[in-house]
Amino acid sequence: MEEAVLLVMTGTHPATEIEQMMANARLAITQDTIERARTVPGISQIVLSTNAPSLAEWARAQGVTVELDVPGSSFHFGKHLRDLVAKYRIRRLFYMGGGSGALLSADEMAAIVDRLRSTDRVLITNNFYSTDLAAFTPADVLDRIEPPAIDNDLGWVLAEQAGLPNESLTRRASTQFDVDTPTDLMILTAHPGVGAYTRAFLDNLRWDISHIEQALRRLVDRDAEVLVAGRVSAAVWEYLERETACRVRVFAEERGMRASGRQARGEARSLLGYYYQQVGPQRFFETLAELSQAVFLDSRVLFAHLRVWPPAGDRYNSDLRRPQHIADAIVREFTQAAMSAPVPVVLGGHSLVAGGLYALVEAAWARSGADVPRYVDHTVWHKGKTVSQLP
Numbered sequence: 001m002e003e004a005v006l007l008v009m010t011g012t013h014p015a016t017e018i019e020q021m022m023a024n025a026r027l028a029i030t031q032d033t034i035e036r037a038r039t040v041p042g043i044s045q046i047v048l049s050t051n052a053p054s055l056a057e058w059a060r061a062q063g064v065t066v067e068l069d070v071p072g073s074s075f076h077f078g079k080h081l082r083d084l085v086a087k088y089r090i091r092r093l094f095y096m097g098g099g100s101g102a103l104l105s106a107d108e109m110a111a112i113v114d115r116l117r118s119t120d121r122v123l124i125t126n127n128f129y130s131t132d133l134a135a136f137t138p139a140d141v142l143d144r145i146e147p148p149a150i151d152n153d154l155g156w157v158l159a160e161q162a163g164l165p166n167e168s169l170t171r172r173a174s175t176q177f178d179v180d181t182p183t184d185l186m187i188l189t190a191h192p193g194v195g196a197y198t199r200a201f202l203d204n205l206r207w208d209i210s211h212i213e214q215a216l217r218r219l220v221d222r223d224a225e226v227l228v229a230g231r232v233s234a235a236v237w238e239y240l241e242r243e244t245a246c247r248v249r250v251f252a253e254e255r256g257m258r259a260s261g262r263q264a265r266g267e268a269r270s271l272l273g274y275y276y277q278q279v280g281p282q283r284f285f286e287t288l289a290e291l292s293q294a295v296f297l298d299s300r301v302l303f304a305h306l307r308v309w310p311p312a313g314d315r316y317n318s319d320l321r322r323p324q325h326i327a328d329a330i331v332r333e334f335t336q337a338a339m340s341a342p343v344p345v346v347l348g349g350h351s352l353v354a355g356g357l358y359a360l361v362e363a364a365w366a367r368s369g370a371d372v373p374r375y376v377d378h379t380v381w382h383k384g385k386t387v388s389q390l391p
Contacts, residue, residue: 001117003044004135005090006037009151010050010098011075016313018182018320025185025201026098027055032195033101034064040106042113047088049080050098078147078154085139092116093139097151099179100132103193103359108174115167123155123164126175131155133175136164171235173362176355183319183348186212187356191363211321212360214344215294219244219364227291229272230298230353231255243361243374249292254301263304273305281337289342296346296360298353299334306330319347 010030012023030048037046048059051069059066067084069075085093094113096104112124116135124135131154141162148157159166169175174193179185186209188194189202218224222245228237229251240248253270257263276284288295299318303309310328317325318335326332338345348356 001042002092003042004092004094004113004116005045005047005088006040006043006094006096007047007049007081007084007090008033008096008098008101009077009080010048010052010055011069012050012052015311018313018316021205022179022182022185022316023052025198026179027052028197028201029102029179029195030055030098031058031197033096033098033104034059034062035195035197036101036104036106037109038062040110040113042110042117043094045088047084049084076147077150078142078157081154082142082147085142090139092135092137094133094135095151095154096133097178099184100126100177102179102188102195102198103174103177103191104133105174105193112169121164123158123166124169125155125166126169128155128159128166128168132178134158171239171358173355173358177359178351178355180351181319181349182316183346183352184356186319187352187359187363190216190367191359192366193362207320211344212346213367215296215346216360216364216367218246218294218344219361220368221246221293224293225249225291226294226296227251227288228296228353228357229253230301231257231350232298232353236354236357240357240361244364245374246293254304257301257304263309266307268301268304270301270305273302276302277306281334282340285337285341285345288345292343294344294346295341296352296357297338297348298350299347300349302334303331315349319349321347 008030010026014020014023034046037043045065047065047067049067050056056066056068094116112135115124116122116137120137122137125131126133130152134154136158141158141164145157145161148154155166158164185202186207188198189207189209190212218226225247227249231254232250232252237250251272254268257268262268308328308330310331314326314328314331318331321335321339323332323335326335338347
C-alpha cells in the first residue's frame with residue numbers, strides 16, 4: 001500500500017512573555033509528536049513546517065524534512081498546505097497542528113495511517129467542525145477548493161467543497177485535546193500521558209495547580225457535584241455523565257459565537273453573564289459554590305457578554321490566576337473573585353470545556369486509583385432484563 005506523509009505545522013508569534021511560553025510549549029509537544037511518529041509504520045516521510053529555527057535544527061538532526069518560514073513573510077494556512085502537498089507530491093496526507101498531539105499515542109497514529117492507506121478517498125478528523133488534525137486522500141483535492149485560512153476549518157472545507165467522506169475519530173482526550181491556553185498546560189501537568197519533552201518543559205514551569213488538583217478529586221467523588229459552563233457540546237456533556245462519578249451541572253451557552261460573528265458584532269449573550277452583572281463578581285462565584293463543589297468555567301463567554309475582549313496576555317494571566325499582571329480592570333476583578341471563591345474554580349477558554357475535560361477526567365481516575373462506579377450505569381436494560389453492556 002502507498003505510504004503516507006505526516007505534516008506537522010508549528011508556528012510561533014509571541015507578543016508577550018506568556019505568549020512566548022505558550023509557543024515554547026507547542027514546540028516541546030511537536031518534538032514528542034515527531035518522536036512517536038518515527039516509530040509508526042506506513043509513514044514514509046515527516047515534514048515539519050515552522051518558523052522556529054531551534055525546532056528546525058532539532059528536527060533535521062532527527063532526519064525530518066524541514067520547511068522553515070522566511071522571516072517576515074505572510075502566512076495563509078490553506079495556501080501553504082496546498083503548496084507543500086504540491087512540492088512533495090503528497091497523495092496521502094496526515095496533518096497535525098503543533099499543539100494537537102500532546103496525548104496522541106503512536107498506536108493511535110498508526111491506526112489513522114492504516115485507515116488512510118486502505119482507501120482512495122477518505123477524510124479522518126478529530127473534530128469535523130473545529131479540526132486540529134486531519135488525514136485525507138487524495139491530498140491534491142486542495143487544488144480544487146478555496147483553501148481555508150485556519151486549520152480549524154479544514155475538515156468542513158474538505159467535506160463540503162471537495163466531497164471527501166468524513167470519518168470522525170472516537171472522542172477521547174488523545175483526539176480532542178489541543179493546547180490553546182495556559183489552562184491546557186496546567187491540565188497536561190496533571191495528566192500521566194505526556195511525552196518526555198513536554199514533561200520536562202512543564203516541570204520547569206513549577207506552576208501551582210492545587211486548584212486543579214482539588215477539582216480533579218471531585219470528578220471521582222460520588223457525593224460531589226461539579227459545574228461546567230460555557231461552550232459545552234452535547235458530546236462532552238454525555239461523556240461527563242458516563243465517565244465521572246460525580247453529578248454534573250451544565251450551563252451550555254454561545255457555542256459558535258466566534259465562527260458566527262456574534263462575538264465580533266457584540267451580540268454574544270449569556271444567562272450567567274446577566275446574573276454576573278446583576279450581583280457582581282463576588283456574589284456570582286459564591287452562588288456557583290452553592291451549586292457545586294468545583295467549577296470549570298469557559299470565561300471567554302462571560303467576557304464576550306460583557307463586551308470585553310482583552311489581549312491574550314490578560315486572558316492567559318486570568319487563567320493562571322495572576323491578577324497582578326492583568327491590565328483590564330474588569331478581567332482583573334473577575335479573576336480575583338474566582339480565586340477567592342469557596343470552591344476550586346478552573347478558568348479557561350473553549351478548549352477547557354472541550355478536550356480539556358476529557359483529559360481532566362482521565363487524569364482524575366489515574367490519580368485517584370479509586371475503584372468506584374461511574375455515575376451512569378453502563379448496563380442496558382430492556383423489559384426488566386440486562387441485555388448488553390456498553391464498551
